[in-house]
Amino acid sequence: MRLSQEQVRQFRTQGYLILDRLFGPEEAEALQDAFQRDSLIPGDHRVAEQDGGEVRAVYASHTRQPEFAALIRTPRVLGPVRQLLGGEAYIYQFKINAKAPFSGAGWSWHQDFAAWQMADELRLPRLVNVGVFLDEVNEFNGPVIFCPGSHRDGLVKKGRAAGPAASEQHVDPEDIALTAADMTGLVERHGLVSAKGAAGTVVLFDPEIVHGSAPNMAPFRRRLLIVTYNDVTNVPQPVGAPRPEYVVGRDTAPLELTDQEIVPALEVMV
Amino acid sequence: MRLSQEQVRQFRTQGYLILDRLFGPEEAEALQDAFQRDSLIPGDHRVAEQDGGEVRAVYASHTRQPEFAALIRTPRVLGPVRQLLGGEAYIYQFKINAKAPFSGAGWSWHQDFAAWQMADELRLPRLVNVGVFLDEVNEFNGPVIFCPGSHRDGLVKKGRAAGPAASEQHVDPEDIALTAADMTGLVERHGLVSAKGAAGTVVLFDPEIVHGSAPNMAPFRRRLLIVTYNDVTNVPQPVGAPRPEYVVGRDTAPLELTDQEIVPALEVMV
Numbered sequence: 001m002r003l004s005q006e007q008v009r010q011f012r013t014q015g016y017l018i019l020d021r022l023f024g025p026e027e028a029e030a031l032q033d034a035f036q037r038d039s040l041i042p043g044d045h046r047v048a049e050q051d052g053g054e055v056r057a058v059y060a061s062h063t064r065q066p067e068f069a070a071l072i073r074t075p076r077v078l079g080p081v082r083q084l085l086g087g088e089a090y091i092y093q094f095k096i097n098a099k100a101p102f103s104g105a106g107w108s109w110h111q112d113f114a115a116w117q118m119a120d121e122l123r124l125p126r127l128v129n130v131g132v133f134l135d136e137v138n139e140f141n142g143p144v145i146f147c148p149g150s151h152r153d154g155l156v157k158k159g160r161a162a163g164p165a166a167s168e169q170h171v172d173p174e175d176i177a178l179t180a181a182d183m184t185g186l187v188e189r190h191g192l193v194s195a196k197g198a199a200g201t202v203v204l205f206d207p208e209i210v211h212g213s214a215p216n217m218a219p220f221r222r223r224l225l226i227v228t229y230n231d232v233t234n235v236p237q238p239v240g241a242p243r244p245e246y247v248v249g250r251d252t253a254p255l256e257l258t259d260q261e262i263v264p265a266l267e268v269m270v
Numbered sequence: 271m272r273l274s275q276e277q278v279r280q281f282r283t284q285g286y287l288i289l290d291r292l293f294g295p296e297e298a299e300a301l302q303d304a305f306q307r308d309s310l311i312p313g314d315h316r317v318a319e320q321d322g323g324e325v326r327a328v329y330a331s332h333t334r335q336p337e338f339a340a341l342i343r344t345p346r347v348l349g350p351v352r353q354l355l356g357g358e359a360y361i362y363q364f365k366i367n368a369k370a371p372f373s374g375a376g377w378s379w380h381q382d383f384a385a386w387q388m389a390d391e392l393r394l395p396r397l398v399n400v401g402v403f404l405d406e407v408n409e410f411n412g413p414v415i416f417c418p419g420s421h422r423d424g425l426v427k428k429g430r431a432a433g434p435a436a437s438e439q440h441v442d443p444e445d446i447a448l449t450a451a452d453m454t455g456l457v458e459r460h461g462l463v464s465a466k467g468a469a470g471t472v473v474l475f476d477p478e479i480v481h482g483s484a485p486n487m488a489p490f491r492r493r494l495l496i497v498t499y500n501d502v503t504n505v506p507q508p509v510g511a512p513r514p515e516y517v518v519g520r521d522t523a524p525l526e527l528t529d530q531e532i533v534p535a536l537e538v539m540v
Contacts, residue, residue, distance in 0.1 A: 102450040106487070139409045140462050145487060180372040184489040192410050192488060214484045217376070217415060218462060219454040 001079040011084060015151035015209035016195065022076055023132065023200035023262070030263045032134050032199075034067035035096055035223060045246040054100040060246035062094045062227075066264065071132070072227055073258035080204065081128045081229045088254035092116075092127060092230035093247065096134070098223050099142050104216035106142060108177035112228070113207040114155050115176050120248055121238045126231035131195070131203040134223035141222040142213045143194040144203070147186050151208035156182050178210065186210055229255075271349040281354060285421035285479035286465065292346055293402065293470035293532065300533045302404050302469075304337035305366055305493060315516040324370040330516035332364045332497075336534065341402070342497055343528035350474065351398045351499045358524035362386075362397060362500035363517065366404070368493050369412050374486035376412060378447035382498070383477040384425050385446050390518055391508045395421075396501035401465070401473040404493035411492040412483045413464040414473070417456050421478035426452050448480065456480055499525075 003011070011017040023031070038061045039046065045059040062068040071077065072091060081089050098104065112129065116122040137143045156178055178186075195203045205211070207228070216222050235252045242248060273281070281287040293301070308331045309316065315329040332338040341347065342361060351359050368374065382399065386392040407413045426448055448456075465473045475481070477498070486492050505522045512518060 102453070106485070109487075139464060140415060142484075145410060180489055183372070187489050194409060212487060214412075214487050215376070217379075217482060217484050219450060219457050 001076045002083055003080045008084070011204060011206070013152075014148040015206040016146050016148065017204045018195060018197060019202040019204070021198050021200045022202040025200065027262045028134060028199040030067050031071065031132065031225065032223065034065040035061065035134060035225070038065050038068075039096075039098070044244065049100070049103055049105060051103065054103045055098045056105070057098065058096045060094050060249075061096060062091065063246070066260075067262050068094070068225075070258060070260040070262045071225075073255055073260070074262065075257050075259075077130055077202070077227070078255055078257055081130065084128050084204070085126060085229065085231045088232045089128075089229040090232055090252045090255055091227065091249045093226075093228040093249065096223060096225045098221070099213075099216045101141070101216055101219045101221055104142060104222065106215040107213045109147075109183055109210055109212040110176045110178060111151075111155055111157075111208050111210055114157055116207070116236070117155070118176065119243060120236040122230075122234070122236040124231075124234050125207045126234040127207040128229050129205045129207060130227045130229065131205065132225040132227070133197055133199050133201045133203075134225055135221045136199050137196045137201070137222055137224070138218075138220070139194065139196065140218035141220045142216040143196050143222075144211055144213050144224070145192055145194045146205065147183075147190045147210040148193050149190045150186050150210040151206040153186075154208060156186075156210070183210075271346045272353055273350045278354070281474060281476070283422075284418040285476040286416050286418065287474045288465060288467060289472040289474070291468050291470045292472040295470065297532045298404060298469040300337050301341065301402065301495065302493065304335040305331065305404060305495070308335050308338075309366075309368070314514065319370070319373055319375060321373065324373045325368045326374070327368065328366045330364050330519075331366060332361065333516070337532050338364070338495075340528060340530040340532045341495075343525055343530070344532065345527050345529075347400055347472070347497070348499075348525055348527055351400065354398050354474070355396060355499065355501045358502045359398075359499040360502055360522045360525055361497065361519045363496075363498040363519065366493060366495045368491070369483075369486045371411075371486055371489045371491055374412060374492065376485040377481075377483045379417075379453055379480055379482035380446045380448060381421075381425055381427075381478050381480055384427055386477070386506070387425070388446065389513060390506040392500075392504065392506040394501075394504050395477045396504040397477040398499050399475045399477060400497045400499065401475065402495040402497070403467055403469050403471045403473075404495055405491045406469050407466045407471070407492055407494070408488075408490070409464065409466065410488040411490045412486040413466050413492075414481055414483050414494070415462055415464045416475065417453075417460045417480040418463050419460045420456050420480040421476040423456075424478060426456075426480070453480075
């Protein structure tokens with residue numbers, strides 16, 4: 001699949017692009033089931049909410065579940081990603097943010113690349129984020145909110161980038177959170193927009209776009225899968241110990257397209 | 271001013287009614303200025319956010335600022351209130367929730383009447399809440415979210431009502447917060463809807479409607495004035511000490527309509 005020129009222009013100027021229901025209801029359901037299965041597997045790749053029991057995020061599910069292995073290579077996703085990068089891609093990070101009903105906390109305003117530059121000494125923002133809605137996202141269950149066009153201003157917090165490579169599992173968004181003063185100017189210039197849509201909808205977004213989200217107020221789930229693809233010519237070179245492989249992928253070989261279905265064949269045949 | 275039969279029906283069945291821009295831009299600005307002035311007056315009637323400095327709420331501004339004294343008696347508000355109550359009204363509570371940019375916390379899901387029954391031994395839910403948007407309310411700055419029609423189910427937490435009259439300044443919404451289990455059933459039956467609109471917009475809502483709100487994520491203010499009118503035949507009779515007068519009004523004389531303008535006459539003449 002290739003994006004239209006209008007879609008490419010939208011991504012370049014606004015920093016995000018919504019592909020409504022790129023995956024169908026059966027595919028969304030298969031991905032939900034795969035996440036359900038994967039979130040039962042204990043390990044450091046599974047992050048709990050600060051207040052206790054609920055799963056906040058799970059990393060690297062594409063290395064454990066065939067549905068996600070198919071997802072990251074499907075032409076519907078990898079095609080547009082290669083097109084936007086203008087080159088070959090590998091998986092930099094794969095995570096699913098669960099944002100459980102009632103207890104799922106929000107995310108402060110931040111830019112992803114600030115974290116990756118700081119934690120991984122990643123040089124260039126030559127990445128594309130692909131968000132896949134495993135559930136319907138509406139105004140009540142904490143949609144991602146973008147400050148459209150903010151990616152074109154570059155990193156707001158340039159000073160923070162000088163620090164050494166962090167060894168933590170994942171960068172706390174609070175560490176790279178933008179201030180009220182930062183946001184006032186950005187929102188005056190760019191406004192705000194939220195990414196909402198049916199389950200199976202995909203949102204592509206730039207690694208430098210300013211974004212955040214409110215907590216989940218609703219009794220609906222809001223599971224959001226985010227695959228971050230990096231340009232194979234932009235592999236990070238950390239001075240210290242790299243972050244764990246489930247957080248930052250080390251298999252930097254170019255991903256190949258697959259025609260493997262996301263819905264397991266057995267289920268299709270039933 | 272009288273509501274149409276359709277508007278009355280909407281209020282009775284849904285538990286809320288939005289009156290778009292009931293107040294004009296100059297009036298909204300005069301109310302903003304009056305709140306600004308009033309929020310500088312120290313005292314127990316001024317409540318801070320839990321994390322410190324910002325003002326979370328101010329009570330009883332109608333006893334200190336002429337704009338609010340005019341607002342509570344204007345036929346545009348008092349007319350519909352009398353119509354919905356089917357009788358004379360007095361001010362039970364007057365508060366302004368500031369919900370400051372970035373730092374304004376949300377409110378858990380609750381029913382107002384649960385608090386008043388518990389804290390004030392108020393007998394019947396013969397009240398009307400009038401919310402006045404001092405600022406534009408949009409999806410980013412924490413709109414009030416209603417569970418429409420939920421008022422018709424009565425109080426969810428009936429058990430809590432048996433307690434003695436509380437002596438605290440105000441009831442913490444966490445004390446009367448509905449659980450995830452409560453909300454799942456309610457939202458399955460009724461759905462959710464948020465009250466958004468331009469500054470000057472008014473939302474009338476039932477004292478038993480289930481509602482809550484997310485924190486303010488945006489660099490926009492979201493100052494919401496809420497006047498609660500009670501039926502003069504429904505005066506609470508607390509067994510213990512009543513709550514402070516700035517929280518629960520003791521002047522139960524029927525309010526008279528006024529033709530006094532909200533925008534001060536001097537400013538009109540300039």
